[in-house]
Amino acid sequence: MIKVLLAEDQHVIRSGLVALLGLEDGLEVVADVGRGDDAVSAALVHVPDVAVLDVDMPGLDGLSAAATLRERLPSCRTLILTANGAPGQLRRALDAGVGGFLLKTAPPDDLVAAIRAVHEGRRVLDPSLAVTAWDLSADPLTPREKDVLRLLADGAEPAEIGDRLHLSAGTVRNHLTAIVTKLNARGRPDAVRIARESGWLD
Incomplete structure (x- = not known):
């Protein structure tokens, strides 16, 4: 059983994702939260195998939460689920050591497959971001x-x-x-x- 933590600040989307994942064999949502800082504290309590994190959340953004989880709970792999595939965000995600980066426009089956792949230690990148990743520009600002x-x-x-x-x-x-x-x-x-x-x- 893969234990999943879900962090998404939009309640309707979060409820839908919880329901979706609840229908999948071998997946269990052990916690769902609407804030990035709550994602970290909930992960330390429930010790999920995979944390699915939105980027834009109050308290702490998903990329910062992913970096914190990497330090405080290295056994928990992270998957970013976002509406924004900007190169800078993808760069930050890679720097934070996330296992996957998926757009919210992806089909539900892709999310389920991504969670399983990240849990197995594989890297997952939304297919539509392949060109972005290939030509990823680094942050030029000091x-x-x-x-x-x-x-x-x-x-x-x-x-x-x-x-x-x-x-x-x-x-x-x-x-x-x-x-x-x-x-x-x-x-x-x-x-x-x-x-x-x-x-x-x-």
Whole structure:
């Protein structure tokens, strides 16, 4: 019997997945939660074989939850189930050591097969992401540039960014120029959009 933990913040989707997996021989959903931090705590209690994690959840995103589970419960394999197949998210998933990355548009049978494959130690990648994985671009931003861009995305002006990060106004401007250039963006708002869509602003 493969023990499965399911973490998905949309209740209707989560209930449907619990019902689907409950019909499969050899699978048992031992816990289902709607928050990433709850996924970690529930896993430590129920010790599942496979954790199926959505990416966008409150508390802790699924990729961070996967990385935490890898450290605290290495016997639990992880499968990311997401609506977003952005290269940055796929890169983060690989860096977090996940066993599988599947889009929510995949047929139900593919999810069941992926859970079984991940449990056996095999890597699973949604077929539609094969080209993305082949030409996977690494995150070009430095940690400091991400700090600057996160504050910009939250609406902070350059002067406020400088105050909060203890940087001079000139240094902030230099970081913003570098960010726009690296992302080949049309401007600062476009840089925020590109970084978010690529999964580089966690």
